Amino acid sequence: MTILWSGHDNEGNTVSGSFPVTVSPRPILVPAQFGDGTNRAADLNAWIAAQPNGSRLDFAGISIRADQTVVVTKTGVSLYGGTIYTNDPTGDSSTLAAPSGASRSRAHVKLLRSTSVTCDLTIRGPHAGGGVDTAAYVEPLEAQHGYEIAGGSGNTVRGEVSYVYGDCVYAGNKAVGVTVDVHGHHNGRQGVSGCDVVGMTIAGTLHDIRRSLVDLEPATDSWRVDGVLIADLRVGKHRLTGATASASVGVVSNVTVRNVRDMDDQITNFQIQVGHHDNPHRQGPWDVRDVVMRGAYGTTAGYMAKFIGIDGVAFHATDMPMQNGRGMALVGTHDCTAVDVSGNRISTILKDKTIEPGDAVEYRTF
Numbered sequence: 001m002t003i004l005w006s007g008h009d010n011e012g013n014t015v016s017g018s019f020p021v022t023v024s025p026r027p028i029l030v031p032a033q034f035g036d037g038t039n040r041a042a043d044l045n046a047w048i049a050a051q052p053n054g055s056r057l058d059f060a061g062i063s064i065r066a067d068q069t070v071v072v073t074k075t076g077v078s079l080y081g082g083t084i085y086t087n088d089p090t091g092d093s094s095t096l097a098a099p100s101g102a103s104r105s106r107a108h109v110k111l112l113r114s115t116s117v118t119c120d121l122t123i124r125g126p127h128a129g130g131g132v133d134t135a136a137y138v139e140p141l142e143a144q145h146g147y148e149i150a151g152g153s154g155n156t157v158r159g160e161v162s163y164v165y166g167d168c169v170y171a172g173n174k175a176v177g178v179t180v181d182v183h184g185h186h187n188g189r190q191g192v193s194g195c196d197v198v199g200m201t202i203a204g205t206l207h208d209i210r211r212s213l214v215d216l217e218p219a220t221d222s223w224r225v226d227g228v229l230i231a232d233l234r235v236g237k238h239r240l241t242g243a244t245a246s247a248s249v250g251v252v253s254n255v256t257v258r259n260v261r262d263m264d265d266q267i268t269n270f271q272i273q274v275g276h277h278d279n280p281h282r283q284g285p286w287d288v289r290d291v292v293m294r295g296a297y298g299t300t301a302g303y304m305a306k307f308i309g310i311d312g313v314a315f316h317a318t319d320m321p322m323q324n325g326r327g328m329a330l331v332g333t334h335d336c337t338a339v340d341v342s343g344n345r346i347s348t349i350l351k352d353k354t355i356e357p358g359d360a361v362e363y364r365t366f
Contacts, residue, residue, distance in 0.1 A: 035062035107148035125164035207236025218250030242270030275308035285312025298323025303332035324348035
């Protein structure tokens with residue numbers, strides 16, 4: 001809105017003007033009866049759909065059971081201050097049940113073609129066995145994500161996501177301008193996945209993740225991932241890699257990694273794997289700086305970060321220990337151009353946990 005003003009100057013002349021004022025809408029409270037412990041997915045979906053664009057939807061601390069996907073197709077709406085949970089602890093067909101013949105891909109909360117929506121909720125799935133163990137991955141249920149951003153632009157997801165069978169956050173369907181800042185843990189697949197998205201920022205905390213912490217994988221030739229910033233990320237236990245783009249069919253380009261640390265109470269590593277021999281598309285660039293870990297990774301003649309078919313690899317100011325006696329390199333490249341690897345601390349960790357230079361090197365090709 002605009003405020004108009006008028007008055008007089010020191011000489012008695014009338015002066016006037018205007019200035020803009022941003023007024024936040026008053027919050028709209030989610031009906032308290034939705035927190036009665038029964039399946040309220042249909043009620044919540046109908047209620048959200050009825051709210052005007054630009055609304056602030058305040059859950060006021062209530063926990064709402066939703067055994068089907070909560071869908072948000074809005075502009076300028078924020079949802080915050082509550083919990084969405086699924087009651088069924090067994091993971092059978094009643095968990096996030098889809099209509100007959102529907103895709104297995106479904107989420108606890110889905111932003112469907114939304115614009116400038118912010119979700120700051122706690123999402124708790126039914127996967128009591130979520131985490132790094134082998135059994136945490138349940139293939140028939142791997143597409144039951146916490147948040148899914150499906151298309152749209154300018155959307156943000158925050159809060160805590162845990163015990164879901166799929167990814168904590170999944171972004172695709174040509175989404176644009178996605179911001180992820182979640183505490184994700186104890187799940188069944190990836191931490192954060194970008195599969196068909198342009199412009200994505202990934203921050204927050206990820207730990208006890210079944211597969212990779214960050215997975216950038218356009219699964220078809222028409223999908224792409226471009227303009228990703230992984231920054232101010234705190235990481236803990238995970239079963240596979242820190243960041244991966246090693247199985248993509250499409251193109252992953254313009255990825256920047258900054259200020260990644262392991263958590264105070266979870267020492268870990270942040271292995272990076274990018275590109276593969278069967279993808280005909282050139283990838284990159286990747287720019288990795290200021291990644292500091294305390295846990296070591298090791299495989300014979302292996303690499304902490306491995307790049308294949310990348311145009312532009314910058315790797316600087318990292319401290320990522322490797323296991324001694326493995327003959328490892330911090331960075332390995334194959335068929336890459338414009339490679340710049342320098343200024344990294346090269347160290348290995350011995351069995352007694354002491355750190356020394358050891359037999360690791362900074363860079364080699366393969």
